[in-house]
Amino acid sequence: MTEVKAVEIKAKLIPIYIMGKKYEVPETLTIMKAIEYAGYQYIRGCGCRGGVCGACSTVYRKPGSYKIMSGLACQTVVEPEMYLTQIPFYPAIRSTYTFEKLTGKPEEVFDLYHELFRCVACNACSKVCPMDVEVMDYIAALKRGDIKAAAEISFDCIQCGLCASRCMGELPQYHIAQLARRINGRYLTPQAEHLKTMVANIEAGRYQESLTGLKVMDINMLKETYTAREMEPATGGEDWIPKENIGL
Amino acid sequence: MKISYYPGCTLKTKAKNLESSALACLDALGVEYEELPRWNCCGAVYSLSDDDLIHLIAPVRDLIRVQEQGFDTVLTLCSMCYNTLARANELMKNDEVKRGTINDFMDEEPDYKGEIKVVHFLDFIRDEIGWDKLKANVKNPLNGMKLAPYYGCTLLRPGDVSIDKSNSPVVFEECMEALGAEIVKFPKAIECCGSYQVLGNPEAALKVSNDIITEATAFGAEAMALTCPLCDYNLGHRQEEMLKKYEGTKALPMFYFTQLMAVALGVDPENYNLDLNQAVSQEFLKGKNLLEKVST
Numbered sequence: 001m002t003e004v005k006a007v008e009i010k011a012k013l014i015p016i017y018i019m020g021k022k023y024e025v026p027e028t029l030t031i032m033k034a035i036e037y038a039g040y041q042y043i044r045g046c047g048c049r050g051g052v053c054g055a056c057s058t059v060y061r062k063p064g065s066y067k068i069m070s071g072l073a074c075q076t077v078v079e080p081e082m083y084l085t086q087i088p089f090y091p092a093i094r095s096t097y098t099f100e101k102l103t104g105k106p107e108e109v110f111d112l113y114h115e116l117f118r119c120v121a122c123n124a125c126s127k128v129c130p131m132d133v134e135v136m137d138y139i140a141a142l143k144r145g146d147i148k149a150a151a152e153i154s155f156d157c158i159q160c161g162l163c164a165s166r167c168m169g170e171l172p173q174y175h176i177a178q179l180a181r182r183i184n185g186r187y188l189t190p191q192a193e194h195l196k197t198m199v200a201n202i203e204a205g206r207y208q209e210s211l212t213g214l215k216v217m218d219i220n221m222l223k224e225t226y227t228a229r230e231m232e233p234a235t236g237g238e239d240w241i242p243k244e245n246i247g248l
Numbered sequence: 249m250k251i252s253y254y255p256g257c258t259l260k261t262k263a264k265n266l267e268s269s270a271l272a273c274l275d276a277l278g279v280e281y282e283e284l285p286r287w288n289c290c291g292a293v294y295s296l297s298d299d300d301l302i303h304l305i306a307p308v309r310d311l312i313r314v315q316e317q318g319f320d321t322v323l324t325l326c327s328m329c330y331n332t333l334a335r336a337n338e339l340m341k342n343d344e345v346k347r348g349t350i351n352d353f354m355d356e357e358p359d360y361k362g363e364i365k366v367v368h369f370l371d372f373i374r375d376e377i378g379w380d381k382l383k384a385n386v387k388n389p390l391n392g393m394k395l396a397p398y399y400g401c402t403l404l405r406p407g408d409v410s411i412d413k414s415n416s417p418v419v420f421e422e423c424m425e426a427l428g429a430e431i432v433k434f435p436k437a438i439e440c441c442g443s444y445q446v447l448g449n450p451e452a453a454l455k456v457s458n459d460i461i462t463e464a465t466a467f468g469a470e471a472m473a474l475t476c477p478l479c480d481y482n483l484g485h486r487q488e489e490m491l492k493k494y495e496g497t498k499a500l501p502m503f504y505f506t507q508l509m510a511v512a513l514g515v516d517p518e519n520y521n522l523d524l525n526q527a528v529s530q531e532f533l534k535g536k537n538l539l540e541k542v543s544t
């Protein structure tokens with residue numbers, strides 16, 4: 001009988017510099033895990049761990065290059081000799097406005113964010129964006145009043161704030177982009193009529209009865225109801241519709 | 249013929265009437281154009297400090313975009329944009345040291361050496377279309393309109409980017425003449441309207457604008473043709489202030505020259521966007537029977 005021995009696979013350790021101090025960390029880790037491996041405990045600067053919340057933005061440099069690199073700590077794998085620090089937050093002023101009072105005119109954005117016109121097109125914002133958003137391009141679009149283009153170009157923004165950290169015009173780009181997307185959604189995009197009907201139906205109590213029913217149901221009945229629910233068959237064609245079409 | 253077109257921010261907001269009328273004219277003259285993708289504000293004003301290179305980044309980047317787009321010439325409409333882009337281009341062509349600094353700074357873009365030619369709508373029509381062809385396309389000549397073409401500064405100065413002889417230009421007059429206008433030449437046609445002094449010293453700007461209007465009127469003008477949104481602001485939109493402040497000043501209808509060209513070429517009036525001009529301008533065209541002619 002041959003004995004099977006568990007083989008311990010050890011990742012190679014590589015040196016990285018966290019806030020200027022050297023640590024040896026396994027080369028397979030993300031920056032976030034490497035920071036934890038090095039002994040730090042997150043109470044800020046970490047959220048979703050999935051690359052969507054924007055809490056873990058990180059800047060780093062590698063030997064032999066003057067380039068500033070950036071990445072999300074939860075998504076970026078460590079590299080030997082990288083110098084890094086996380087910048088979980090960067091102060092950027094968000095103007096206050098009553099959204100309902102806006103009408104979608106470019107001048108409203110100009111009034112709320114005069115800084116827009118301090119942009120000199122240096123492009124440092126786009127270069128640092130860990131989501132590869134063309135930040136300078138959406139700022140350019142806003143300066144000429146094209147809110148829709150700005151909303152579309154900035155769509156992938158996760159509001160990490162690195163753009164604002166690099167801006168020589170001191171713009172809070174990501175806040176301005178958020179305003180653009182809000183205005184675009186509310187005023188510039190055609191409204192879905194069926195959605196309005198649906199909301200009205202719900203407000204009129206469309207689901208009230210079935211919800212109250214579910215709340216008072218005993219556990220067995222609840223399980224039974226769940227199992228017996230109507231499901232789209234695996235072979236259901238494109239034109240399959242449920243018997244009880246409560247959607248719309 | 250196909251050309252790259254750089255609009256500029258103001259033409260997308262306050263001066264839509266300049267853009268819509270100009271593009272309709274290009275269509276009528278059979279010129280194909282393609283708006284520059286990913287363009288930036290040119291900076292609007294060319295910095296006068298010798299070492300203020302950061303303000304050249306925006307215009308140079310726009311010129312690089314023209315190259316990326318695959319054209320060797322870019323057409324501008326706003327005379328401020330023309331000036332800023334053309335001067336940045338001259339610097340990139342002639343100043344090796346500054347060119348190096350700027351190219352080094354924009355290390356994410358290909359190097360640029362001033363290869364693009366920057367033209368303004370007026371010299372483009374003169375050099376590529378020609379007055380004869382323009383004339384041949386006129387459907388509603390501006391007959392009898394005593395028109396004062398006003399250049400302002402930025403198409404003519406400094407000399408190395410001037411679209412014509414700086415001190416004795418004729419290109420604007422010739423263009424309007426081809427459209428059938430009766431040209432009123434007046435000395436202040438190449439003087440400054442006050443430009444962005446309107447921000448820091450609005451009274452001084454109002455005075456020079458008023459001088460321009462009163463002189464044109466004294467020389468017999470009944471309307472003025474413009475090339476620049478800032479001139480239109482100072483000479484057109486501030487006219488009410490002038491009328492109140494200065495005795496003897498008379499209202500003078502203002503048009504972008506492309507609006508008058510659009511009228512003469514008989515393009516769809518919806519491209520004139522006359523509601524962005526002062527009320528007197530629209531009235532004036534009606535009085536000349538130039539609006540009715542088109543719609544019939």
Ligand code: FES
Pocket residue numbers: 045046047048049050051052053054055056057072073074075
């Ligand atoms: S933790 Fe949310 S993006 Fe990295």
